[in-house]
Amino acid sequence: MNRKHLVTKSCTAALSLLMLASTSVVCIPNSINQPVFAATIKRSQEPAGQYQINESFPIDEKDDNPRFDTWSLLDNINRKFYGFKGQGSVWVHSNNPKKFSLYINGRNIKLTKVGRNKWVKLDISKYTKNGNNALQISPQKGISASDKIDVKLPYPVLIDNTKKYRDNDTFKAMDKLIKAEIKNGYPSVQIVVIHNGQIIKRSAYGRVNAYTQDGKRIKSAPKVTNTTLYDLASNTKMWATNMAIQKLVSEKKLNIDAKVNTIFPTFKDKASDKIKGKTDLTIRDILMHQAGFPADPQYHNNNYDPNNSNKRKKDANPVYTQDRNNILEKIIATPLQYKPGTKTIYSDVDYMLLGLIIEKITGEREDQYVENHIYTRGAS
Structure with missing residues (x-):
């Protein structure tokens, strides 16, 4: 990628059009109390991958346990996670699931049908919201020292919804301005606009390695695509x-x-x-x-x-x-x-x-x- 970056007022204006996009606040009633279940897998098939929450509960109160918060006991049962409305799942495993309650944003997800020592994937898409969400694991009365529950909550997934916004007037104006910049010397631009977990704009403009080291334009250079890798330098x-x-x-x-x-x-x-x-x-x-x-x-x-x-x-x-x-x-x-x-x-x-x-x-x-x-x- 050409390291000689150009900055112009009109390109800045194009990017500033993103600020015109509206946002919304989603309010969900908190009176839902419903079990949600999916396919189970055995303990030997513990789900792999990276998770934004990957913990075992309860957290033991020990002097040498750095995970135990002595200042705020609520921190020992509550975890925040980032998500989007209408999507989300959580993997759960327990040797005694009847001794625990699972809450997503204050809504109880019953574990009564979760088998012992089996990983279960629960669909929580009805209860998630855009932005920060809350997961709570509460132990029941009579819990023993050996009772444990493991929780793995994946990262959210982006959904491609670019077709819906293809004729958006703001994005059309952005395309026009950026194409004018490319015509007048800007090397290349790659844009992704994400709103509430959805990709609503994804476009590429210009050419890869558009200039020689001494500043001469290469008109035959390959075009930038949505998968072109950029050096996010500096x-x-x-x-x-x-x-x-x-x-x-x-x-x-x-x-x-x-x-x-x-x-x-x-x-x-x-x-x-x-x-x-x-x-x-x-x-x-x-x-x-x-x-x-x-x-x-x-x-x-x-x-x-x-x-x-x-x-x-x-x-x-x-x-x-x-x-x-x-x-x-x-x-x-x-x-x-x-x-x-x-x-x-x-x-x-x-x-x-x-x-x-x-x-x-x-x-x-x-x-x-x-x-x-x-x-x-x-x-x-």
């Missing part, structure tokens, strides 16, 4: 690296006006460098994409020729590496394309370097630092 720049940098600055562990060589002493100009500026390069320069580095030196591609990016040449890339332990050395060896601070050129190298700075200061891999200190519940 998301971690914002949601990992920038977040980590902000946290370190707020904690006074990092000064963005500090020179890079105060963190990495070897980060300096060499006498042979045609364009110098690494010795005085600051973290602020990097954050502003004014560090002087090329957009993409393709460290991963040994056959990339920096002197002729349109042709592959065996072993032509002097900064090629497959070892993350060598990447700082390769960044230092990467020639600058302009004097830092004099231009603004978006560069992947800038954020690779920022990631290394984060790891040096924190002593952790960037992914682990972000997970442990930013996105983990209760992280400081």
Whole structure:
């Protein structure tokens, strides 16, 4: 996929039309009390796969049980799950099902016909709603320590309903605007609109690899389809690296006006460098994409020729590496394309370097630092 992204007002306007779609609130009476059953399978045929709820109940009250919530006993019997109105199922297995009650959004699903030690798939589509739903497992009186119930609740499934919305005026306007953008140079667009568990719009526009590295349009490139894979690049720049940098600055562990060589002493100009500026390069320069580095030196591609990016040449890339332990050395060896601070050129190298700075200061891999200190519940 072409990495030169174009942003125009009219394309933004096309996407903003999505905001015109209406939403609705669904209210379901909570007086339903009805058993629902489906085919059973033996314990040896335990359903495989990934589930948003996959737990055994009741949760034992033990000092060494991290699943037991001593602050809110209700949390030990209640679980939230995401779903859509009109769909959903839950797998249940128990050695004594008569000792438990199962509720979906407050509606009792009786387990009286569930056999012992058999997995049963229950249809809960009548009781689900769009968004967050509630599952509750309540033990009955006289339950023994050996009584258990296992619950597996799958993730929701998207339903294709694009035919119904094919003549939607909003989507027609979107098609018109995006096609105009493609005609005037936008590389490609792939759109999926999902509303309450239904795919109501799925379209593809433009061509794969629509431009050469030097910006020439390739009119013979294959068309984008609904199954074309895109490189969702640069998301971690914002949601990992920038977040980590902000946290370190707020904690006074990092000064963005500090020179890079105060963190990495070897980060300096060499006498042979045609364009110098690494010795005085600051973290602020990097954050502003004014560090002087090329957009993409393709460290991963040994056959990339920096002197002729349109042709592959065996072993032509002097900064090629497959070892993350060598990447700082390769960044230092990467020639600058302009004097830092004099231009603004978006560069992947800038954020690779920022990631290394984060790891040096924190002593952790960037992914682990972000997970442990930013996105983990209760992280400081």
